[in-house]
Amino acid sequence: MENSQENIVLRVEGLSKAYKKGVFASKDVSFSVKKGEIFALIGPNGAGKTTTIRMIATLLKPTEGDALVDGNSIISAPEKVRRCLTYLPDEAGAYKNMKGRQYLRFMADMYADNKQQSAEFVKRAEEICGLGERLDDKVESYSRGMIRKLLLARTIMSRPELAILDEPTSGLDIINALDIRRMIRSLAEQGMSFLLSSHNMLEIEYVSDRVGIIAKGNLLEVGTPAELLEKYGAENLEEVFERVVSSR
């Protein structure tokens, strides 16, 4: 894919995070995400995916480096960054004592500038999640798949420049996981950018435009799935990962 400066939604530059002095959870990570692109960080549990994502989502402060979301620095302008992105944490829940629709309304109020816009966001989320009348039930009665759909709808209802999804299909059954992947693909085609993280490399191969392989906090390789498969003579991304890690 061609890298044009004006089309870049996220630029990550040497991002590092050390929880203890000298022990890096994420080290010197650099990559970029273009408009309408699905970029996935793949790696095993503990590789540093969530740490990198949390820094971009302005939840953690980087030890070194910076990231620009739609031109705004996560260090100097985190408030502006938060207006440009939405974040879906891994295994996130929703407020259990709220009804699905109430939850969407509450979150829409956080992102909207006025009531009319908030109503538009809710309407869009209702269509995206496909939960129908179940939106009038309390979240505590939802299955894991339903909660994930509700949260995904919440993440994209405001049409952010960048949606960050941490393990978007973790713990879901095949049908629900497929639904969500299709939803992501379709929204990217409409121009929304995604930064995903997953340890399910086969899923990522199917859904993402480009992938970054991360292990022990280091971003080891970046490319399209096809490029990486060819470069490492592998049949799937799991094999690519194995070869990338063993070659370092």
Added chain:
Amino acid sequence: MKFASLFKKELREMLSPQTIIMLVFVLIVMVGLSGMVNGAMDEAQEESSKITICDLDDTDFSRSVIKFLKTPTADMKNDVKIIKLESDDYAKEINRLGLKSFIVVPEGFTESVNKGEQAKLIYVSKMTSLSTMSNVNSGSETAVTLIEAAVKSALYTDKVSKGQLTEDEVTQLNSPVDVQEQTIVGGKSANISQLILYSASYSQTMLMPLVVYMLILLGSQTMINAVAAEKLDKTLETLLSAPVSRISVLSAKMLAAAVVALLNAVVYMLGMNNMTSGVSSSLPDNYTEMAKQLGLNFTTTTYVMIGAQMLVSTLIALSVSIILGAFAKSVKSSQMLSMPILFITVVPFMVSMFMDISSLPGAVRYLLYAIPFTHTFMASDCILFGKTSLYVGGLIYQIIFLIVCMAIALKIFTSDKIFTASETRIFGKKKKHAEAD
């Protein structure tokens, strides 16, 4: 075999290192508290043998009565101190001499006894607190009983030697002394017994510390659970990545918890008020007037002043709870995190019920003053007994404490700590490995 394994597993779950730390803490607190109560009891015992008396009658009989007070018995030896008063303004005199109580044997005391009339005796006591130990019997109060016995004895000896007793004389012997009790509060005095005053005031103010206690505990528990649930469900991550100020997130939480705590307080207050209404209706007729005369009545200003400290205390508890809630690693651990608040609330609550904290020895007193909630438990005493500087100082300290706690809570909410902190950093060893994924 199976039961033993099950029992061991349950015990291991319930008797965590945190629980053991808390148990040790409770033990230390209880030992310390009982030491303080015992010390105060010893002091009260010593105080009950100290008799201060002013003999304005100055006759052979009054002197013999005083001599009788000095005579040691098998189980008691009184320390009798004779004082001279400069005026009959007893409030001024008790403060000038730095006494807790004294007895005045007025002029004409012997004459009344000889005439077969009830002899007047004045008992003056100073009230400085509503705590139990501050209102135990003083030596001078004991002396009133001894004087009555001495007069009785003298009269019996005299009358019996003269032959049969008349009906009036029997009446006199049954109640030979008319004790006029005067209680001093600050510079004001009123003709009412300190004991009656204490009982009546206590029945009216006993609700206050209970309400404070409930406010702090319910508020903090609600807040810790709210923060812990948000953190564990990761709804906090979602919220803090949204374009909303973190001060708004924090203050909305605090305000909601304060409202819930206040609702709880109102319910408890109404319930308790209903329960104690029976006590209030049995107060002496002149109580209200006398309490007003001494400044022990509750005015709107008093309620506003106590309310201000209650509010600040609640806000402190809530901000501390936010900090503690940020350390929760599981729903179960969030319950454990409220323990520090429970203990720093229980200690001043218990101590203030038994003792006048402002009169405790230096180190203990300042240790208790360091607990911000202490000042709210002391608020009624400070306001009613004119310890204004203590009240104001306490409130200023509480406000500073609140600002510091809020700053820490805000710092946690605006930093990585809210996502990386865990209760092991409070109660136990630190995590060995950094959170990495």
